[in-house]
Amino acid sequence: MLFTTFVVTAALAVYESTIYLSQSSGAPTSTSGGTTDAQNQTITTNGTTIVTASATETLLTASRNNSTSSGTATSSSARPTNTQPCNGYAEFCSRKYSNITMIAAHNSPFNIEGNIAANQALDVTTQLNDGVRMLQFQVHKPNDTSPLLLCHSTCDLLNAGPLVDYLTTVREWVDQNPYDVVTILMGNSDVLTPQNFTDPISSSGLQDYVYTPPTVPMTIDQWPTLAEMILTRKRVVIMLDYEADQTAIPWLLDEFANMWETPFSPTNPDFPCTQDRPPHLGRETSLERMYMANHNLNVDIQIAGLNIDIPASTELNETNAVTGYSSAGNMSESCQAMWDGRPPNFLLVDFYNIGSFNGSVFQVAANANGVTYNRDSCCGTERRRSGNAAPAMRISGMAVAGAAFVMAFLLS
Known part of the structure; x- marks a missing residue:
């Protein structure tokens, strides 16, 4: 790596308080790219959103706090165990x-x-x-x-x-x-x-x-x-x-x-x-x-x-x-x-x-x-x-x- 002694003059932003940004979109109906066809299912229960994707013999799950949920379960399905590697x-x-x-x-x-x-x-x-x-x-x-x-x-x-x-x-x-x-x-x-x-x-x-x-x-x-x-x-x-x-x-x-x-x-x-x-x-x-x-x-x-x-x-x-x-x-x-x-x-x-x-x-x-x-x-x-x-x-x-x-x- 080549390095000289020039100094960065750009100022860094200082965040005195939290800035709230637009949240990214929710779960899709299927994954993108690759050879895996993973159909997603969304389950809301007890204020938590659980998204699952099943692909052949693997399974991936995720949960997210849902502050807008009424807490009424829309599914009684038990949360499955993940078997799909993420980042290896x-x-x-x-x-x-x-x-x-x-x-x-x-x-x-x-x-x-x-x-x-x-x-x-x-x-x-x-x-x-x-x-x-x-x-x-x-x-x-x-x-x-x-x-x-x-x-x-x-x-x-x-x-x-x-x-x-x-x-x-x-x-x-x-x-x-x-x-x-x-x-x-x-x-x-x-x-x-x-x-x-x-x-x-x-x-x-x-x-x-x-x-x-x-x-x-x-x-x-x-x-x-x-x-x-x-x-x-x-x-x-x-x-x-x-x-x-x-x-x-x-x-x-x-x-x-x-x-x-x-x-x-x-x-x-x-x-x-x-x-x-x-x-x-x-x-x-x-x-x-x-x-x-x-x-x-x-x-x-x-x-x-x-x-x-x-x-x-x-x-x-x-x-x-x-x-x-x-x-x-x-x-x-x-x-x-x-x-x-x-x-x-x-x-x-x-x-x-x-x-x-x-x-x-x-x-x-x-x-x-x-x-x-x-x-x-x-x-x-x-x-x-x-x-x-x-x-x-x-x-x-x-x-x-x-x-x-x-x-x-x-x-x-």
Whole structure:
């Protein structure tokens, strides 16, 4: 990852009170996409709405408090037991979105081999297949006529193409995986107005899946379960780090109203789990919000007279490991000790497929979640081809030239 010392000047919104937003639509009559034909049934009993979806030999259930119910049962059916995995685990279906540790791919689109600014080795479809459930990246608009582009710091250094193309690929995966909830976190690197992001999201088809929260900010107790998000087909959470306006666009979430982060672009292998962004957030408020642990180690180098940071790729077997100093596992445990037993909601990593064994970061998440991880499920074709070797990173002439033109700040 390339990093300069430019400072973000955008102000963060401060929410002194709760803002109530329009709630997303209710349960559909069938699921969308994939090969599963799941017919839904809604049962209201004792003030609770239960939505079930049966598909062949699997079953998915969700419940939601119904404040408008008279409490009269419209069905006496007993609540069934869930057997359908959500995000890969049946145990997750009844858990709130805010009560699960998910692996996040730092700069997900930037998997261009040999480019100094690359943060991943595998493409986004493979990332999702392997179990990544948050996709994080920077977005830039080089000029007034340009579409939003996926560029790392500057489009002269790394350009992964239009945002709409990437989001379309994600939507195609979401179509084919109807029991998964995905989070997208976009870095608004040029501090654009949020309306710039609506067209690419709508054109990609993801608009049909976006989750709209009932309030801003959302505390950890207010998030729905994965089953409810899946059965209502509102299973893509989209966040913007700067300039989000949920009163105007309720489904484009303000990241820092809903979660906080540990120090980003870290060069300290201690990986402290201190609250960093937004600044000056009190401990009690922090305990009520989700949080993301930035666990992508960088190393300082000099190129063309600039001090920059690049991923410490030779340390990935330790950084992404389950145990040991500077490991992802150690950070997860340290965070739990520091934040009243709560592990990170999102663990942001570089080259997620590399570690003490292939995909070891998923073992860290499984440990935090109290579930069993199948090591053979990771990681794409890269696992067989290159084993546990770190990706080759070379500083090309283009990268050096690009570094000299890094005039934009890097958010993460």
